[in-house]
Amino acid sequence: MGWIRNSVLAGLAVLLLGCGLYSFRGNLPPHIRSMAVGTVVNQTSEFLLDDMTTELILNLFFSEHVLDIAEIDRADSDLQITITRVTDNPSTYTAGETVEEWRIDVFTKVVWYDIINNRPLFERNFNGFGFYAPGGDIGSDNLDNDGDGLIDEEDEIGDPREAALRISVNKISQDILNAVISTW
Numbered sequence: 001m002g003w004i005r006n007s008v009l010a011g012l013a014v015l016l017l018g019c020g021l022y023s024f025r026g027n028l029p030p031h032i033r034s035m036a037v038g039t040v041v042n043q044t045s046e047f048l049l050d051d052m053t054t055e056l057i058l059n060l061f062f063s064e065h066v067l068d069i070a071e072i073d074r075a076d077s078d079l080q081i082t083i084t085r086v087t088d089n090p091s092t093y094t095a096g097e098t099v100e101e102w103r104i105d106v107f108t109k110v111v112w113y114d115i116i117n118n119r120p121l122f123e124r125n126f127n128g129f130g131f132y133a134p135g136g137d138i139g140s141d142n143l144d145n146d147g148d149g150l151i152d153e154e155d156e157i158g159d160p161r162e163a164a165l166r167i168s169v170n171k172i173s174q175d176i177l178n179a180v181i182s183t184w
Contacts, residue, residue, distance in 0.1 A: 035067040053081060110123070129168050
Protein backbone atom coordinates (compact mmCIF):
# COMPACT_ATOMS: atom_id res chain seq x y z
CA MET A 1 0.00 0.00 0.00
CA GLY A 2 2.91 2.31 0.71
CA TRP A 3 4.16 2.04 -2.89
CA ILE A 4 0.74 3.28 -4.16
CA ARG A 5 0.91 6.29 -1.85
CA ASN A 6 4.51 6.98 -2.94
CA SER A 7 3.54 6.62 -6.62
CA VAL A 8 0.63 9.01 -6.19
CA LEU A 9 2.85 11.51 -4.36
CA ALA A 10 5.53 11.21 -7.03
CA GLY A 11 2.91 11.72 -9.75
CA LEU A 12 1.56 14.80 -7.95
CA ALA A 13 5.08 16.18 -7.53
CA VAL A 14 5.77 15.77 -11.24
CA LEU A 15 2.43 17.37 -12.09
CA LEU A 16 2.98 20.30 -9.74
CA LEU A 17 6.55 20.84 -10.86
CA GLY A 18 5.46 20.65 -14.50
CA CYS A 19 2.71 23.20 -13.94
CA GLY A 20 4.97 25.36 -11.81
CA LEU A 21 7.57 25.49 -14.54
CA TYR A 22 5.03 26.20 -17.26
CA SER A 23 5.00 29.78 -18.37
CA PHE A 24 3.19 31.76 -21.03
CA ARG A 25 6.66 33.08 -21.92
CA GLY A 26 7.61 29.65 -23.33
CA ASN A 27 10.78 29.83 -25.44
CA LEU A 28 11.13 33.59 -25.26
CA PRO A 29 14.66 34.40 -24.16
CA PRO A 30 14.55 35.00 -20.40
CA HIS A 31 16.08 38.46 -20.73
CA ILE A 32 13.15 39.71 -22.90
CA ARG A 33 10.65 41.22 -20.49
CA SER A 34 9.76 44.44 -22.25
CA MET A 35 9.20 45.86 -25.70
CA ALA A 36 9.47 49.30 -27.20
CA VAL A 37 7.18 50.12 -30.09
CA GLY A 38 9.21 52.51 -32.17
CA THR A 39 7.80 55.17 -34.40
CA VAL A 40 5.93 53.53 -37.24
CA VAL A 41 7.58 54.42 -40.54
CA ASN A 42 5.01 55.20 -43.19
CA GLN A 43 6.30 54.98 -46.76
CA THR A 44 2.86 55.66 -48.24
CA SER A 45 0.79 58.77 -48.85
CA GLU A 46 -1.80 57.61 -46.27
CA PHE A 47 -0.94 60.16 -43.59
CA LEU A 48 -3.27 58.60 -40.96
CA LEU A 49 -1.64 55.18 -40.98
CA ASP A 50 1.44 55.76 -38.83
CA ASP A 51 -0.49 57.14 -35.84
CA MET A 52 -3.35 54.68 -36.34
CA THR A 53 -0.96 51.72 -36.44
CA THR A 54 0.97 52.88 -33.37
CA GLU A 55 -2.26 53.38 -31.42
CA LEU A 56 -3.76 50.00 -32.38
CA ILE A 57 -0.54 48.05 -31.70
CA LEU A 58 -0.01 49.67 -28.30
CA ASN A 59 -3.64 49.15 -27.29
CA LEU A 60 -3.53 45.49 -28.31
CA PHE A 61 -0.25 44.73 -26.51
CA PHE A 62 -1.44 46.59 -23.38
CA SER A 63 -4.76 44.76 -23.33
CA GLU A 64 -3.18 41.33 -23.88
CA HIS A 65 -0.42 41.86 -21.25
CA VAL A 66 2.11 40.12 -23.47
CA LEU A 67 5.21 42.11 -22.54
CA ASP A 68 5.75 45.32 -20.65
CA ILE A 69 5.73 48.30 -22.99
CA ALA A 70 8.68 50.59 -22.33
CA GLU A 71 10.59 53.47 -23.83
CA ILE A 72 13.43 52.38 -26.11
CA ASP A 73 16.15 53.25 -23.57
CA ARG A 74 14.53 50.91 -20.99
CA ALA A 75 13.29 48.10 -23.26
CA ASP A 76 14.77 44.65 -23.86
CA SER A 77 13.33 44.46 -27.37
CA ASP A 78 12.09 46.79 -30.07
CA LEU A 79 9.18 46.31 -32.45
CA GLN A 80 9.95 48.17 -35.68
CA ILE A 81 7.05 48.58 -38.12
CA THR A 82 7.27 50.00 -41.63
CA ILE A 83 4.14 50.51 -43.72
CA THR A 84 5.38 49.79 -47.21
CA ARG A 85 2.33 49.95 -49.45
CA VAL A 86 -1.43 50.52 -49.60
CA THR A 87 -3.53 49.34 -52.53
CA ASP A 88 -7.17 49.98 -53.46
CA ASN A 89 -8.66 47.51 -55.91
CA PRO A 90 -12.23 47.03 -57.13
CA SER A 91 -13.82 43.98 -55.55
CA THR A 92 -17.45 43.95 -56.72
CA TYR A 93 -19.03 45.45 -59.85
CA THR A 94 -22.62 46.09 -60.88
CA ALA A 95 -23.96 44.83 -64.21
CA GLY A 96 -23.06 48.23 -65.69
CA GLU A 97 -19.46 47.73 -64.47
CA THR A 98 -19.67 50.36 -61.75
CA VAL A 99 -17.58 49.55 -58.68
CA GLU A 100 -19.83 48.66 -55.74
CA GLU A 101 -17.15 47.51 -53.35
CA TRP A 102 -13.43 48.21 -52.96
CA ARG A 103 -10.79 46.14 -51.20
CA ILE A 104 -8.00 48.03 -49.49
CA ASP A 105 -4.78 46.24 -48.53
CA VAL A 106 -2.10 47.55 -46.17
CA PHE A 107 1.36 45.96 -46.37
CA THR A 108 3.98 46.16 -43.63
CA LYS A 109 7.45 44.97 -42.81
CA VAL A 110 8.01 44.19 -39.14
CA VAL A 111 11.24 43.52 -37.29
CA TRP A 112 11.17 42.45 -33.65
CA TYR A 113 14.65 43.18 -32.39
CA ASP A 114 16.46 41.81 -29.33
CA ILE A 115 18.26 44.90 -28.00
CA ILE A 116 20.27 42.99 -25.38
CA ASN A 117 21.81 40.49 -27.84
CA ASN A 118 21.77 42.88 -30.79
CA ARG A 119 19.90 40.56 -33.18
CA PRO A 120 16.45 40.23 -34.73
CA LEU A 121 14.01 37.83 -33.10
CA PHE A 122 12.00 37.83 -36.34
CA GLU A 123 11.63 39.80 -39.54
CA ARG A 124 8.37 39.32 -41.43
CA ASN A 125 5.92 40.94 -43.79
CA PHE A 126 2.28 41.30 -42.81
CA ASN A 127 -0.74 42.55 -44.68
CA GLY A 128 -4.31 43.24 -43.74
CA PHE A 129 -7.38 44.11 -45.77
CA GLY A 130 -10.82 45.63 -45.47
CA PHE A 131 -13.73 46.33 -47.78
CA TYR A 132 -15.68 49.51 -48.33
CA ALA A 133 -18.35 50.93 -50.60
CA PRO A 134 -17.71 54.34 -52.15
CA GLY A 135 -19.53 57.16 -50.35
CA GLY A 136 -22.00 56.87 -47.48
CA ASP A 137 -21.42 55.38 -44.06
CA ILE A 138 -19.63 52.08 -43.54
CA GLY A 139 -22.11 51.26 -40.77
CA SER A 140 -25.02 51.11 -43.20
CA ASP A 141 -23.50 49.86 -46.44
CA ASN A 142 -24.74 46.25 -46.09
CA LEU A 143 -21.18 44.91 -46.41
CA ASP A 144 -19.11 42.72 -44.10
CA ASN A 145 -16.25 45.22 -44.20
CA ASP A 146 -13.97 43.42 -41.78
CA GLY A 147 -14.66 39.84 -42.84
CA ASP A 148 -15.96 38.72 -39.45
CA GLY A 149 -19.25 37.36 -40.79
CA LEU A 150 -21.31 40.26 -39.45
CA ILE A 151 -22.78 43.06 -41.54
CA ASP A 152 -22.81 46.66 -40.27
CA GLU A 153 -22.00 45.88 -36.64
CA GLU A 154 -20.72 48.43 -34.13
CA ASP A 155 -17.05 48.27 -35.22
CA GLU A 156 -17.96 49.41 -38.73
CA ILE A 157 -18.50 53.15 -38.32
CA GLY A 158 -17.44 56.38 -40.01
CA ASP A 159 -15.85 57.19 -43.33
CA PRO A 160 -15.82 53.97 -45.38
CA ARG A 161 -12.24 54.12 -46.62
CA GLU A 162 -10.79 55.26 -43.30
CA ALA A 163 -12.72 52.52 -41.49
CA ALA A 164 -11.41 49.95 -43.99
CA LEU A 165 -7.86 51.18 -43.27
CA ARG A 166 -8.51 50.74 -39.54
CA ILE A 167 -9.88 47.25 -40.14
CA SER A 168 -6.75 46.41 -42.17
CA VAL A 169 -4.42 47.68 -39.45
CA ASN A 170 -6.42 45.81 -36.78
CA LYS A 171 -5.79 42.57 -38.69
CA ILE A 172 -2.09 43.37 -39.02
CA SER A 173 -1.86 44.20 -35.31
CA GLN A 174 -3.42 40.88 -34.36
CA ASP A 175 -1.08 39.02 -36.74
CA ILE A 176 1.94 40.79 -35.20
CA LEU A 177 0.77 39.87 -31.69
CA ASN A 178 0.33 36.25 -32.79
CA ALA A 179 3.81 36.25 -34.36
CA VAL A 180 5.37 37.57 -31.14
CA ILE A 181 3.56 34.97 -29.07
CA SER A 182 4.40 32.15 -31.50
CA THR A 183 8.14 32.80 -31.11
CA TRP A 184 7.73 31.64 -27.53
